[in-house]
Amino acid sequence: MNNVQKQKRANKSLPFFFKDEFKVSFIIILISTVLLISTFSFDIVPPILNRGIQPATFPKGLLVLIIILTSIVYYLSFKKPWETKKKLPQPFFLTLLSFIFFIFISKTLDFFLAISLLSVFVSYCWGERRVIYLILVSIIFPIIVFIFFETILGLRFPPGIITNIYYQV
């Protein structure tokens, strides 16, 4: 039995809405449809200012194209089912979670602190337990990057509890 046949057999046991082919196609079509609907609220320019087509026409065309092509991809998946993917491991979700924390901390506390905490969190979740290396990735390296960007590029980082100390605000 070849792989495609095995795949077909495994996929047959799942209801269609659990299959990756359906989930991915559905999400793309759903988002495209929402965006397509939102294009109808774009302002319309009067004919005298109109350059060829209305500003909404081009994105509308693209979204319709994406919907049609996604439908074709879904249709073709009946003949050739997609490979079943391995379940995503815990470190993936923890890394993803760290992005959310990064956004929250950089917005409320400090940009530098957010980078530092994300680095140590990700490094730890990925299996690093040696304290010296955790300090390296979470403190020493971000400081080097921070100072490098600050001095070479003259970058002014957004204010925060640690950044303010550096800028002596």
Place this chain on the structure above:
Amino acid sequence: MENLSLMFAPLVSSKLMIVLVFGTLFGLILGVLPGLGPTTGGALILPFTMTLDPLSAIVLLTAIYCSATYGGAITAVLINTPGTPAAAATCLDGYPLAQKGEAGRALGMATISSTIGGIFSVVVLVFFAPLLAQLAYEFGQPEYFALAIFGLTMLASIGEGSPIKNLIAGAFGILISTIGKDFMTSIERFTYGINELSEGIGFIPVVVGLFAISEMLTQSTLLDQVFKRVALKAVKLPSLLDYKKTWKTILRSSGIGSFIGVLPAEGGTVASLIGYSEAKRWSKNPEEFGKGSVEGIAGAEAANNAATGGAMVPTLALGIPGSATTAVILTGLIIHGVRPGPDLFREQPEFLYGIFGSMLIANILFFIFGFFGAKIFARITLVPNKLLWPMIFAVSVCGTYSLSQSMLDVWIMLFFGVIGFFMRRYGFSVVPVIIGLILGELVEGTLRQSLVIFEGNWLLFLTRPIVVTFFILSLIALAFPLLRKKRK
């Protein structure tokens, strides 16, 4: 001839030589580290290029492009993992040969064939880019529109993976380019009241997100992977017998790579796969392929490095990137106020030939560094991912923030990182998104200007011979994967 002498300008400028040496070394490090590569590296270093003059900035980016493409071979040979996607075919014979205790011979062949492929492609670039630019003088708005469409369809058909998924990704990239104020009427599109989005979405946050952050997420799923590293004593130059065995393969793959590179596609990756399969097809000993054939290594490596110069041809002559990395280089040109296209050849030949010359020198430099320093570069692969990726994250965040000092860019980078991860997981290449994003304004702008010229009559597109030719070529490009499937 006068212009050709301008190629050697980098040799007499100590500043350019320093930039070239740094770019080549940095590119080698990027190439050696799996998951990074010339595209991510180029995007990360782009903010730093703002401190340089335009020529030095582009020289830096092109040096990274050339050497990172070669650097991928070191990892492919020693740990059976391509440092860059373009080195995937090199694993097939490089690693088996290294396992036989001939890692030095495998890397020697990879180094020499990469160098020859790279130099060959620079020659192609020097002769064909001006010719293409001359041809582009005839192009008006409708022709540029048809050319951009042709580029996108080629990307779908020649790129890796499903052509339809590639088309979806390309359309998604163009759609991103429509976010913000419409450049012709100033009407806001997809901004949803967020003022920062009025200026549109920057190229760098999207590239860093799609390549670096999505790769970080991918690496988080591969933590149980164990690499077996083959020991390397020293890189050996190929023997006379190896040269006799491979010179035809190297030349053939150099030609294939340069040709594939010119077409807007995933440049080096596709070129190396075709170069490898053609090497096998023409070989007297095809049974040796997959077991450590030097012809296999030569075929893949000459082709992927030859694609570098090839991909620069449409980038410089037409402003249409031939690969994801050249899209980054094109962005570098634009942010430094250089507009690629026919006028650039007429107005700034010293700039262009400086780039050509620096690419030639970069190929020689990575030969020297690769030959004498491969052992040191191989040690970089020992840096564990659990330390490397948090550091890359810090650089990605600061680099993205630095461009317009906007936190929104950082959120956009993270958003596209997650999108890129899921795109790759479900077989959608991220390269068409990048090309679509950079071609988006050109596609829409030329379409609308053409319709103004044609007074809204779409059929008038078909009265222009060059447009019709590009449309026919686009149809062939779309039909090509179907024909290939039927033949199989």
